[in-house]
Amino acid sequence: MAQTSEGMKSQVEILGEALESGSFKQVARILNHGLSPTDIAHLLESSPPKERNLLWKLVDKDLEGEVLLYLNDDIRAYFLSKLNAQELASVTEDFETDDLVDLLQQLPDTVIEEVLHSMDAQDRQRIEEVLSYQEDTAGGLMNTDTVTIRPDISIDVVLRYLRRHKSLPEMTDSLLVVNRKDDFIGVLPLTTMLVSSPNATVREVMNTDIEAIPVEMTRTDIATLFERRDLVSAPVVNQNGKLVGRITIDDVVDVIREDADHSLMSMAGLDEDEDTFAPVMKTAKRRAVWLGINLITAFIASAVIGLFEQTIEKVVALAVLMPIVASMGGIAGSQALTLVIRGIAVGQIGGSNIRWLLSKEFVVGALNGVLWASVVSVAAIAWFNDPKIGIIIAAAMLINLIAAALAGTSLPLLLKARNIDPALAGGVILTTVTDVVGFMSFLGLATIMYA
Amino acid sequence: MAQTSEGMKSQVEILGEALESGSFKQVARILNHGLSPTDIAHLLESSPPKERNLLWKLVDKDLEGEVLLYLNDDIRAYFLSKLNAQELASVTEDFETDDLVDLLQQLPDTVIEEVLHSMDAQDRQRIEEVLSYQEDTAGGLMNTDTVTIRPDISIDVVLRYLRRHKSLPEMTDSLLVVNRKDDFIGVLPLTTMLVSSPNATVREVMNTDIEAIPVEMTRTDIATLFERRDLVSAPVVNQNGKLVGRITIDDVVDVIREDADHSLMSMAGLDEDEDTFAPVMKTAKRRAVWLGINLITAFIASAVIGLFEQTIEKVVALAVLMPIVASMGGIAGSQALTLVIRGIAVGQIGGSNIRWLLSKEFVVGALNGVLWASVVSVAAIAWFNDPKIGIIIAAAMLINLIAAALAGTSLPLLLKARNIDPALAGGVILTTVTDVVGFMSFLGLATIMYA
Numbered sequence: 001m002a003q004t005s006e007g008m009k010s011q012v013e014i015l016g017e018a019l020e021s022g023s024f025k026q027v028a029r030i031l032n033h034g035l036s037p038t039d040i041a042h043l044l045e046s047s048p049p050k051e052r053n054l055l056w057k058l059v060d061k062d063l064e065g066e067v068l069l070y071l072n073d074d075i076r077a078y079f080l081s082k083l084n085a086q087e088l089a090s091v092t093e094d095f096e097t098d099d100l101v102d103l104l105q106q107l108p109d110t111v112i113e114e115v116l117h118s119m120d121a122q123d124r125q126r127i128e129e130v131l132s133y134q135e136d137t138a139g140g141l142m143n144t145d146t147v148t149i150r151p152d153i154s155i156d157v158v159l160r161y162l163r164r165h166k167s168l169p170e171m172t173d174s175l176l177v178v179n180r181k182d183d184f185i186g187v188l189p190l191t192t193m194l195v196s197s198p199n200a201t202v203r204e205v206m207n208t209d210i211e212a213i214p215v216e217m218t219r220t221d222i223a224t225l226f227e228r229r230d231l232v233s234a235p236v237v238n239q240n241g242k243l244v245g246r247i248t249i250d251d252v253v254d255v256i257r258e259d260a261d262h263s264l265m266s267m268a269g270l271d272e273d274e275d276t277f278a279p280v281m282k283t284a285k286r287r288a289v290w291l292g293i294n295l296i297t298a299f300i301a302s303a304v305i306g307l308f309e310q311t312i313e314k315v316v317a318l319a320v321l322m323p324i325v326a327s328m329g330g331i332a333g334s335q336a337l338t339l340v341i342r343g344i345a346v347g348q349i350g351g352s353n354i355r356w357l358l359s360k361e362f363v364v365g366a367l368n369g370v371l372w373a374s375v376v377s378v379a380a381i382a383w384f385n386d387p388k389i390g391i392i393i394a395a396a397m398l399i400n401l402i403a404a405a406l407a408g409t410s411l412p413l414l415l416k417a418r419n420i421d422p423a424l425a426g427g428v429i430l431t432t433v434t435d436v437v438g439f440m441s442f443l444g445l446a447t448i449m450y451a
Numbered sequence: 452m453a454q455t456s457e458g459m460k461s462q463v464e465i466l467g468e469a470l471e472s473g474s475f476k477q478v479a480r481i482l483n484h485g486l487s488p489t490d491i492a493h494l495l496e497s498s499p500p501k502e503r504n505l506l507w508k509l510v511d512k513d514l515e516g517e518v519l520l521y522l523n524d525d526i527r528a529y530f531l532s533k534l535n536a537q538e539l540a541s542v543t544e545d546f547e548t549d550d551l552v553d554l555l556q557q558l559p560d561t562v563i564e565e566v567l568h569s570m571d572a573q574d575r576q577r578i579e580e581v582l583s584y585q586e587d588t589a590g591g592l593m594n595t596d597t598v599t600i601r602p603d604i605s606i607d608v609v610l611r612y613l614r615r616h617k618s619l620p621e622m623t624d625s626l627l628v629v630n631r632k633d634d635f636i637g638v639l640p641l642t643t644m645l646v647s648s649p650n651a652t653v654r655e656v657m658n659t660d661i662e663a664i665p666v667e668m669t670r671t672d673i674a675t676l677f678e679r680r681d682l683v684s685a686p687v688v689n690q691n692g693k694l695v696g697r698i699t700i701d702d703v704v705d706v707i708r709e710d711a712d713h714s715l716m717s718m719a720g721l722d723e724d725e726d727t728f729a730p731v732m733k734t735a736k737r738r739a740v741w742l743g744i745n746l747i748t749a750f751i752a753s754a755v756i757g758l759f760e761q762t763i764e765k766v767v768a769l770a771v772l773m774p775i776v777a778s779m780g781g782i783a784g785s786q787a788l789t790l791v792i793r794g795i796a797v798g799q800i801g802g803s804n805i806r807w808l809l810s811k812e813f814v815v816g817a818l819n820g821v822l823w824a825s826v827v828s829v830a831a832i833a834w835f836n837d838p839k840i841g842i843i844i845a846a847a848m849l850i851n852l853i854a855a856a857l858a859g860t861s862l863p864l865l866l867k868a869r870n871i872d873p874a875l876a877g878g879v880i881l882t883t884v885t886d887v888v889g890f891m892s893f894l895g896l897a898t899i900m901y902a
Contacts, residue, residue, distance in 0.1 A: 166646065194641070250681040253677075270786060270789060274790060276790055287819055291779060313764070338719035339719075343727045348496055356728070379750070
């Protein structure tokens with residue numbers, strides 16, 4: 001399997017050459033017979049627009065559906081927009097409910113209507129039910145392909161019942177026990193069933209202390225739950241305790257990946273679904289917004305400096321040293337910020353421990369402030385042989401590192417409380433704080449001392 | 452289950468109060484009867500040192516082992532260091548191989564020796580084998596608790612064989628088929644077995660196109676594999692194709708979480724195992740290193756400014772505006788940097804598509820350069836009513852945004868090629884580039900135009 005990534009690569013190379021040489025027959029053969037749908041999706045995500053469209057055209061119609069499933073939202077939406085309802089319906093024929101729903105949720109309502117109409121009544125009803133749930137809840141994440149049994153039958157009967165199936169749904173690690181009213185009662189793990197006597201009843205061996213997931217539970221809470229309990233699949237129940245579906249680890253892994261990606265990408269003002277190989281104009285527009293926002297903070301910093309033009313005119317050395325104070329504050333602040341954002345994401349920070357964390361970061365900021373203030377002041381004095389400037393930069397550095405620590409620690413929590421995404425807005429606001437405090441304290445102190 | 456997080460919280464509150472009021476009996480009761488080992492671990496990770504040590508003392512001896520498993524490396528290492536070999540041996544009695552190995556790998560060799568000696572020969576041999584593999588490979592990640600069967604027996608026999616077990620290993624979704632020489636032949640998914648006729652032989656129904664994971668495959672490749680193939684567990688074979696163990700999704704989820712965390716934390720110079728509530732001194736020391744590194748880059752930027760003191764003396768407005776050019780470069784660069792670091796992590800970027808990406812980012816940088824250069828120049832002229840300064844900042848902005856795009860895109864690849872972690876080193880180097888280019892172009896052009 002180590003050969004896979006290897007194999008993949010070489011195949012990608014071959015594909016590349018084949019594409020350039022225009023031998024599309026060969027490309028199509030490798031695509032549709034050499035690679036799995038996930039590999040094809042990965043290949044498309046790794047290709048520039050031109051190659052991507054070419055490759056997509058060469059993918060077999062009957063593979064398109066599965067490939068779409070593994071593409072990131074951006075790219076999937078793009079290819080979906082090129083299919084009409086008929087094509088969509090045929091492409092998504094043998095999708096699992098949750099996959100089909102994921103896909104439908106990206107489409108305009110009119111198209112959804114068309115697709116639903118092209119399905120038989122039972123399927124349509126199942127889909128419509130799932131569509132009625134929020135995309136980011138258990139309802140939106142779940143599958144309706146549950147294998148359910150009654151508590152009062154014997155294991156032997158269960159085994160015979162299962163044999164009547166042609167196959168069991170993927171990721172079936174347990175059978176779900178329900179009563180006549182479809183109320184969820186418990187879970188019968190296959191591993192338990194296989195070591196139980198054929199004469200035992202389901203009720204005797206089933207596991208009842210598994211709590212079902214409420215249909216409105218959020219994706220992130222579900223992910224935490226799967227991680228904490230090492231689950232492979234879990235039943236989903238509605239408000240009345242009726243079994244409505246199940247969630248499987250493969251979908252949860254995607255949630256974990258996306259949530260983790262979200263923090264990383266947001267902190268650079270990027271979307272976790274950002275398409276690395278998106279067309280230039282699309283990317284340029286998206287980036288422009290972020291740069292514009294940051295330009296405002298840059299101007300605020302400049303305005304602060306502007307207040308002290310006379311002082312700088314007197315002592316140009318200030319202009320040389322002032323970026324040091326600001327940038328050190330930015331670095332120290334972003335460390336606290338990142339730590340807290342991660343802590344909030346994993347549900348580690350909140351309530352009781354915040355006060356402790358704030359005072360800790362304060363002390364850490366002060367300690368590092370003292371350390372680097374002395375280093376910087378010595379360097380500054382040596383550079384401009386002016387003791388005054390050493391004292392000024394030392395004081396400013398200490399002030400800014402403490403401000404940075406406090407801002408970096410409290411900002412994510414304050415933003416979170418206002419339902420603003422800390423990963424997205426935190427960095428911008430933090431730099432504004434550290435720039436303003438940095439320049440203000442440094443140039444302000446200078447104005448006093450050189451007055 | 453939505454109540455869990457809720458329930459957790461309130462219990463944490465209760466614990467907090469109980470701790471403060473010093474009613475340890477109550478705390479111990481909640482800890483050992485109200486919470487699961489994962490919840491306890493989470494609680495410890497969410498507690499400041501003092502409370503943490505107190506809580507740890509109150510955890511039942513027979514729970515300690517499992518709790519240790521779910522703690523992050525930093526905190527686990529700390530608690531482990533307080534146990535002697537005897538305690539360790541008893542704590543880890545009924546661990547799975549991979550868990551025990553994870554834990555041993557954090558201990559000094561002398562202690563490992565002692566622990567191994569306190570085990571019976573068979574266990575010791577199993578452990579020593581796994582210990583011989585690299586921690587970050589399939590060998591280090593795998594479990595040896597496989598359920599193996601022969602290809603020539605009937606399903607009926609398999610079922611009877613399984614019933615002789617008291618229980619099957621966790622996450623057993625398939626039985627592993629091996630020949631007399633223990634060579635891996637194929638996989639019999641439980642779901643397949645359960646829908647097959649009892650008279651069919653394993654060979655007839657087993658799945659042989661599953662490739663086993665080579666024992667030396669890296670953690671990250673394994674994670675990609677599990678994600679791409681939606682696996683719950685996978686067999687691990689040694690160089691001779693002999694079955695040596697299996698890897699389960701729960702361990703892979705941890706890898707995915709850690710890898711994703713790594714990029715986020717490293718970009719702020721933090722370790723993904725960073726303990727949010729680590730003691731002040733420990734944190735202060737770690738942060739100091741990062742600040743020191745960044746101080747160097749800050750001084751480099753200052754040195755560049757220093758070259759132009761005379762110019763700044765003549766036109767103080769330059770000192771006011773220069774941070775804008777540098778910071779916009781930093782923002783633009785970090786967007787490209789983050790995108791490429793993510794792209795490398797998910798194996799999206801490499802070989803054929805790099806040239807395309809570079810030229811794309813170049814164009815994106817140029818477009819945004821032109822846009823924001825004009826905005827900034829207008830603002831600058833309006834502010835200082837001096838057309839010259841408008842032209843200078845516009846040109847500098849354009850130059851720096853292009854430089855930022857190229858540096859942000861190429862740096863991760865250059866670092867990766869030298870086996871330097873791009874997430875860790877990328878940001879620092881990038882800021883140096885954008886600061887130097889920003890100040891150099893802005894002040895340089897000014898020196899020429901105001902000469």
